[in-house]
Amino acid sequence: MRTVVLFILSLSLGITQGFAQAAAEVAIQNYTKANALLTQSITKSGGLEKLNQATRFDLIGTKYFFGHFDTPEKSIPVKDTSKIAFFPAMDLSYLYSTLNYRGDRTKIIFQQGDSTRYFGYFSDDFTIGANLSERNQLNVLWPARMLLLAHRFKKTLAWVGEDKLQQILAFNDLTGTRFNFYLDKSTGRLNKVTQLAYHELYGDYLDVITYEYSDGNTFTPNKVSHYERGLLEAMYQYQNFKPNPIVDSAFVKAICPTCTMAELGTGKPKLTFTKIDEKLGIIALEHLDNKVLLAEFESYLVVFEAPRNVEAGKAIIAFLKEKYPNKPIKYLAVSHHHPDHAGGLNAFVDIGASIITTPGNQAFFNKLLNATHTLKAENGVKAKPASFKMVPPKTAFNLTDPSNSVKIIEAGEGTDHVKEFLFFYFPKQKLLFVGDLVLFPGEGVMDQSQRALSVHNLIKTQQLNVEKIYTSWPLHNQKTYGTMEDLKASLAKNYPDLNK
Numbered sequence: 001m002r003t004v005v006l007f008i009l010s011l012s013l014g015i016t017q018g019f020a021q022a023a024a025e026v027a028i029q030n031y032t033k034a035n036a037l038l039t040q041s042i043t044k045s046g047g048l049e050k051l052n053q054a055t056r057f058d059l060i061g062t063k064y065f066f067g068h069f070d071t072p073e074k075s076i077p078v079k080d081t082s083k084i085a086f087f088p089a090m091d092l093s094y095l096y097s098t099l100n101y102r103g104d105r106t107k108i109i110f111q112q113g114d115s116t117r118y119f120g121y122f123s124d125d126f127t128i129g130a131n132l133s134e135r136n137q138l139n140v141l142w143p144a145r146m147l148l149l150a151h152r153f154k155k156t157l158a159w160v161g162e163d164k165l166q167q168i169l170a171f172n173d174l175t176g177t178r179f180n181f182y183l184d185k186s187t188g189r190l191n192k193v194t195q196l197a198y199h200e201l202y203g204d205y206l207d208v209i210t211y212e213y214s215d216g217n218t219f220t221p222n223k224v225s226h227y228e229r230g231l232l233e234a235m236y237q238y239q240n241f242k243p244n245p246i247v248d249s250a251f252v253k254a255i256c257p258t259c260t261m262a263e264l265g266t267g268k269p270k271l272t273f274t275k276i277d278e279k280l281g282i283i284a285l286e287h288l289d290n291k292v293l294l295a296e297f298e299s300y301l302v303v304f305e306a307p308r309n310v311e312a313g314k315a316i317i318a319f320l321k322e323k324y325p326n327k328p329i330k331y332l333a334v335s336h337h338h339p340d341h342a343g344g345l346n347a348f349v350d351i352g353a354s355i356i357t358t359p360g361n362q363a364f365f366n367k368l369l370n371a372t373h374t375l376k377a378e379n380g381v382k383a384k385p386a387s388f389k390m391v392p393p394k395t396a397f398n399l400t401d402p403s404n405s406v407k408i409i410e411a412g413e414g415t416d417h418v419k420e421f422l423f424f425y426f427p428k429q430k431l432l433f434v435g436d437l438v439l440f441p442g443e444g445v446m447d448q449s450q451r452a453l454s455v456h457n458l459i460k461t462q463q464l465n466v467e468k469i470y471t472s473w474p475l476h477n478q479k480t481y482g483t484m485e486d487l488k489a490s491l492a493k494n495y496p497d498l499n500k
């Protein structure tokens, strides 16, 4: 009896797992399809670069007011003139609308980054907040903006369905609004955007924006209409396009005194270079609290460690390309597989550098190198396959030319950190570069144990003549390098017999 129950239980578990697997595949297939359709539409409309160009235009048309009039559902047409600008590179956009209804009334929507400022036709003051949904009233007025948003929030992208003429995709923006968008099957153009909405009296309804184009080739619409609850709410003509517009800074200053126009450079990697001698230097990654060692040889460069992510890897490469325009990065050597040491791998493989590592990391690194990166295409690797230079456990090899030399030693056993670990020893400089394992705090002595001991053991067993020990992590609140005395001091308490 018990066996039967167990059998049925295991059978049903197996089926459940099968379903879960199938569901996961359906989900990824759906995303892949939606992504391909979006990419196609973006490409047809001139690509991301084109969509990211700044735009300024006017919308002139009629708004229909559904007010407190004499009969139910009566609306009154009112003239509306809006000035609209999008500056995608600065993530800044604004709308300034003048409505003629019992005198001139103004509506302003201003957004920079995730912050929105809204002043309605009947407002007394600005509403200011992160992620105000009013920003969408502006976004939906420009198809290129909607495509960019779909691309930005790709992670939420889904294929909804299709009709005879259109493919229908959906995504969620940062306000949580779910947009459905209708892409023309033949042109790839955005025909329509809808969102599910709710009205206190009328209940559920679909908010609809439609775009019209003057001919079959252009991606710039000439007309936009807005329908609420199936009723026309507004209709505008696009006019007065301004090529290469600039930000109206007086207007921005008036709306948003705290907004800055120079936020383009924020969040970018910050690198500083410090020479150790003619052939060695440290690249400090200030924003990641990490360091990388650079070794210059006669005809090439070697980078030791690739912290954290592809962006950092690319920043290091760009930095070195400017500093050493005639020397390629031939090798990237990583001490071990952790992300703060190997996370930037893809960037180096992409420029054709060989990776110096240990055999135990090859399968893992290949997995990283072959991952798809549609959500962040710039992180993918184009140059494949990767070339590896393997250092098997308990072996060493030398990279040497008349100008410089490094001995790369595998000694992971006993590090109490990873199975396989590469140490980098530079005999000319009497310098040991250690990816992890030991800390040299800016002030005082820090008692350390097995990891730091493994560094000491390596120096002893390999009979290395070491004067300076450089580390890759952390950057801040550390000495520039540690000496043998510093290393011994950090071990003195836990290993009192060491110096006997």
Ligand SMILES: [Zn+2]
Pocket (backbone or CB within 6 Å): 336, 338, 417, 436
């Ligand atoms: Zn580590």
